Amino acid sequence: MKSETLYDLLGNIRDDYVSEAEASLQKRKTLPIRWFAVAAVFLLAMTAVFALPLLKDSGQPPLITPDTVSPDGQSLSGDTELAVSEKYVYRVDDTAFSSYVGGKVIEEKKVGNKIREVSVTAGWQDREGEPLSQETLRAEVYEIADIDSDTAVALKFLDKGDAVTTTYFYTLINPDGDLSSIEGYFIPADGGAVREIPEGMIFTSVITDEAVTEEGIVKFTTAVGTSSSPDTAPVQTAPVQTAPVLYTSEAYDPSTVIPE
Amino acid sequence: LHLDDTNIVQLFWERNESAIPQTVETYGAYCTSIAMNILGNREDAEECVSDACLRLWNTIPPHRPNRLSTFLGKIVRNIALSRYRKSTADKRGGGNLPAVLEELSDVITGGDDVEQAWENKELGDAIDAFLETLSPQARRLFVRRYWYTDSIFHIADRFGMSEGAVTMSLKRTRQKLHNYLTERGFDL
Numbered sequence: 001m002k003s004e005t006l007y008d009l010l011g012n013i014r015d016d017y018v019s020e021a022e023a024s025l026q027k028r029k030t031l032p033i034r035w036f037a038v039a040a041v042f043l044l045a046m047t048a049v050f051a052l053p054l055l056k057d058s059g060q061p062p063l064i065t066p067d068t069v070s071p072d073g074q075s076l077s078g079d080t081e082l083a084v085s086e087k088y089v090y091r092v093d094d095t096a097f098s099s100y101v102g103g104k105v106i107e108e109k110k111v112g113n114k115i116r117e118v119s120v121t122a123g124w125q126d127r128e129g130e131p132l133s134q135e136t137l138r139a140e141v142y143e144i145a146d147i148d149s150d151t152a153v154a155l156k157f158l159d160k161g162d163a164v165t166t167t168y169f170y171t172l173i174n175p176d177g178d179l180s181s182i183e184g185y186f187i188p189a190d191g192g193a194v195r196e197i198p199e200g201m202i203f204t205s206v207i208t209d210e211a212v213t214e215e216g217i218v219k220f221t222t223a224v225g226t227s228s229s230p231d232t233a234p235v236q237t238a239p240v241q242t243a244p245v246l247y248t249s250e251a252y253d254p255s256t257v258i259p260e
Numbered sequence: 261l262h263l264d265d266t267n268i269v270q271l272f273w274e275r276n277e278s279a280i281p282q283t284v285e286t287y288g289a290y291c292t293s294i295a296m297n298i299l300g301n302r303e304d305a306e307e308c309v310s311d312a313c314l315r316l317w318n319t320i321p322p323h324r325p326n327r328l329s330t331f332l333g334k335i336v337r338n339i340a341l342s343r344y345r346k347s348t349a350d351k352r353g354g355g356n357l358p359a360v361l362e363e364l365s366d367v368i369t370g371g372d373d374v375e376q377a378w379e380n381k382e383l384g385d386a387i388d389a390f391l392e393t394l395s396p397q398a399r400r401l402f403v404r405r406y407w408y409t410d411s412i413f414h415i416a417d418r419f420g421m422s423e424g425a426v427t428m429s430l431k432r433t434r435q436k437l438h439n440y441l442t443e444r445g446f447d448l
Contacts, residue, residue: 009383010406015330019330135397
């Protein structure tokens, strides 16, 4: 087949896909925001200060590891960009669960009976929490075995979102619930997926987020890096090893599900 | 006075010649941008839109499209692609299409061209089914690039993303499309 034939065939896709793409003018703030490399030093230090206490017991390796900043905090490339990351958040519209905070994935065997189907408002936010995009997804709320639904429930999406799948059950935690009863079940929430980062680009993201601990909701800051350009030798930094678990919808690793 | 789709289509059905200026007023810019993306030349693009309006006049009736924009957009796209084929034979023009076609070569494997109409129909259905599996955002990016033939720059601007992020998303979607179609036995 010639690519021209494929292009021709693509002209006959369903009308609603064509109009969906026409109707989706979502002007947003231009990202990334350029900072200076010295900011990386500060933010990585913040990572160590805030993230380490939260994660020292989690035993989970970071799925995305910053690898583009040298140990002395200097850029490995003259074109280093430092960017404020966007985060993907979702909230159940149903008032019974609207105050619940989205957590990580829970194993299916721990999921109990279905409570009901709900509508979920999801989307990307910038660092200040300002909405950048929004989508409405259908989902089902389930009980979690041995956990009061006033404390936490499981959420399974029926519609695929921009950074959530229809494959896994996600935890939804009530920050006002009895969090001691879920201690050991939940990895601190990382607040969602990190937007795709161009391959081969020196890039360090910063994400300010909330974590659910037995004490309640805790704010923390961390930095995320990605693959370096081909002629740049990546160097690991010490604070990076303690960064919170962050994931993308593509990179999500099911092996990191809730520990027993 | 802007008429909605139903009223414009009704004008065509009544063989009222004001249907054409009404169409141009409502969808002229939309259609010109589609043709411009393919041909890269405003004069050629405007001729495409005129040809499309004439074809619309000859198509309605018997057709009664629910969504005039996409119905007309598809006509413009087809006419512009035909012109592109002719213009490349004359070594002219191209807009964003050469880059788009180069990217689509990731999806195909250089097998025999699918000639039979029924096979094209099957492949078209499979592409529709594949698009259904994508997230809305990935699908919008894909459609903007491979239906509207938008430049990466304009897609990035439209969705407030970096050009690199758009390129990466499109690359992943092309790979997924290739896998999806080959797994279903299509000889690409």
